[in-house]
Amino acid sequence: MKTMTNTWLPKLDTLSMVTLGMLMALQLVLSRFSVGSNLIKVSFTFLIVALIAKWYGPWWGMMTAVVVDVVGTLISGGPYFVGFTVSAVLGSLTYALFLYGKPVTWVRVILASVVIAVVVNAILNTWWVTIMYHTPFWSLLPARVIKQLIVTPLQIVLVYWLLNSQMIKMVQARLKG
Amino acid sequence: MSSILFGRYLPLDSVVHRLDPRAKLLLSFFYIVLVFMANSLWSYVILVAMTLGAILASKINLGFFLKGIRPLLWLIIFTVIVQMLFSPVGGHTYFHWAFLRITTLGIITAGIIAVRFLLIIMTSTLLTLTTQPLDIATGLASLMKPLRWVKVPVDTLAMMLSIALRFVPTLMDEAVKIMNAQRARGVDFGEGNLFKQAHSLIPLMIPLFMSAFNRAEDLSIAMEARGYQDSEHRSQYRILTWHRRDTITWLIFAIGFAAILVFRRW
Numbered sequence: 001m002k003t004m005t006n007t008w009l010p011k012l013d014t015l016s017m018v019t020l021g022m023l024m025a026l027q028l029v030l031s032r033f034s035v036g037s038n039l040i041k042v043s044f045t046f047l048i049v050a051l052i053a054k055w056y057g058p059w060w061g062m063m064t065a066v067v068v069d070v071v072g073t074l075i076s077g078g079p080y081f082v083g084f085t086v087s088a089v090l091g092s093l094t095y096a097l098f099l100y101g102k103p104v105t106w107v108r109v110i111l112a113s114v115v116i117a118v119v120v121n122a123i124l125n126t127w128w129v130t131i132m133y134h135t136p137f138w139s140l141l142p143a144r145v146i147k148q149l150i151v152t153p154l155q156i157v158l159v160y161w162l163l164n165s166q167m168i169k170m171v172q173a174r175l176k177g
Numbered sequence: 178m179s180s181i182l183f184g185r186y187l188p189l190d191s192v193v194h195r196l197d198p199r200a201k202l203l204l205s206f207f208y209i210v211l212v213f214m215a216n217s218l219w220s221y222v223i224l225v226a227m228t229l230g231a232i233l234a235s236k237i238n239l240g241f242f243l244k245g246i247r248p249l250l251w252l253i254i255f256t257v258i259v260q261m262l263f264s265p266v267g268g269h270t271y272f273h274w275a276f277l278r279i280t281t282l283g284i285i286t287a288g289i290i291a292v293r294f295l296l297i298i299m300t301s302t303l304l305t306l307t308t309q310p311l312d313i314a315t316g317l318a319s320l321m322k323p324l325r326w327v328k329v330p331v332d333t334l335a336m337m338l339s340i341a342l343r344f345v346p347t348l349m350d351e352a353v354k355i356m357n358a359q360r361a362r363g364v365d366f367g368e369g370n371l372f373k374q375a376h377s378l379i380p381l382m383i384p385l386f387m388s389a390f391n392r393a394e395d396l397s398i399a400m401e402a403r404g405y406q407d408s409e410h411r412s413q414y415r416i417l418t419w420h421r422r423d424t425i426t427w428l429i430f431a432i433g434f435a436a437i438l439v440f441r442r443w
Binding site: 008009012014015017018019020021022023024025026028029032033035036040042044047063064067068070071073074075076077078079080081129132133134135136139140150154158162165167168171174 | 202205206209245248249252253255256259260263290293294297298300301302304305306310313314317328329330333334336337338339340341342343344345348349352367371372374375378382383385386387389390392393394396397400401405408
């Protein structure tokens with residue numbers, strides 16, 4: 001299988017390419033499901049971002065993050081803004097830097113999740129909202145920080161659980177074979 | 178559930194619906210920039226007129242646009258209130274207590290921000306309501322083509338995206354089926370506190386993931402059996418054509434954009 005001759009990205013065989021497409025579909029599906037109350041809603045798209053980063057590394061992670069963010073925003077009717085694409089890319093990059101080709105330990109998962117929570121979700125995303133709608137940054141930040149304090153532990157546990165689950169190891173063996 | 182994601186497209190027959198998706202995508206990206214550029218009363222009047230014109234041309238009921246605003250309503254209200262309470266000194270002061278004051282200038286600023294909000298949300302809703310997801314994907318893939326020069330695997334990404342869009346409805350149906358099957362066995366989705374709710378999603382996630390991976394395996398074997406080798410050396414069946422109406426729409430908007438730049442306070 002000669003896949004992609006004209007690129008500097010790691011080569012993918014057909015199965016890996018289709019799997020990435022399927023994971024993107026799962027991400028779009030999971031973005032529609034959320035748990036929690038009206039005040040705090042958590043969706044589980046970060047699980048797919050972490051999984052793609054773990055299996056396919058930073059480059060494919062960032063590429064798919066861009067595509068899913070742009071398409072996901074456009075087909076759900078939300079207002080598109082480049083900043084959130086940048087956030088998605090940085091989130092994927094962070095997961096990949098901590099998890100790609102490395103064992104999934106508590107320390108790695110916690111560090112990756114905390115970096116994403118602080119840099120991407122608390123600071124950057126609040127800043128984007130400020131740029132887009134002129135919402136005052138400092139009055140919006142506290143609410144977002146409180147949300148992250150509750151959500152981040154949940155994310156840490158779920159990412160650790162998913163990436164170490166028997167199912168993921170089984171599928172990983174099938175993808176490599 | 179499945180109606181949420183793909184049911185947003187409204188199959189009506191209007192000028193806006195028939196426009197080339199590339200034209201619409203570029204316009205809606207450009208529009209956001211324009212909203213940032215507009216800062217005077219007249220530039221806003223032009224912007225509002227152009228947006229309303231586009232909405233009327235799409236023949237879509239205004240109610241659908243109001244639905245698009247709902248998820249961001251709390252942010253709009255919050256922003257407007259904060260802007261009013263911390264308004265700068267200017268014009269008549271209506272209310273003053275410690276560092277909180279409401280002035281004419283503050284009310285005008287808050288009004289402009291509310292209009293900005295509505296404009297941005299309405300145009301993005303317009304794009305979604307008038308364009309099929311597959312057309313959005315084809316349009317994006319076509320717009321990304323110049324990135325080949327910096328060796329971005331555009332064709333492979335386009336292939337992944339079309340696989341993803343094709344399987345969103347399938348996986349959505351599957352998710353609903355699995356949820357019902359687990360409910361029939363006693364799982365309570367959406368009950369209890371946050372952690373309990375997250376825990377109850379495990380019986381949904383594991384089967385959903387497995388099913389997705391099985392589908393990926395089957396599909397990749399079927400694709401190779403049909404002669405798929407790579408995403409580059411292929412031809413295209415879905416071809417977008419740029420019509421005269423696309424050029425005319427762009428001309429109309431370009432004039433509007435130029436007018437906004439003229440009326441902008443630099």
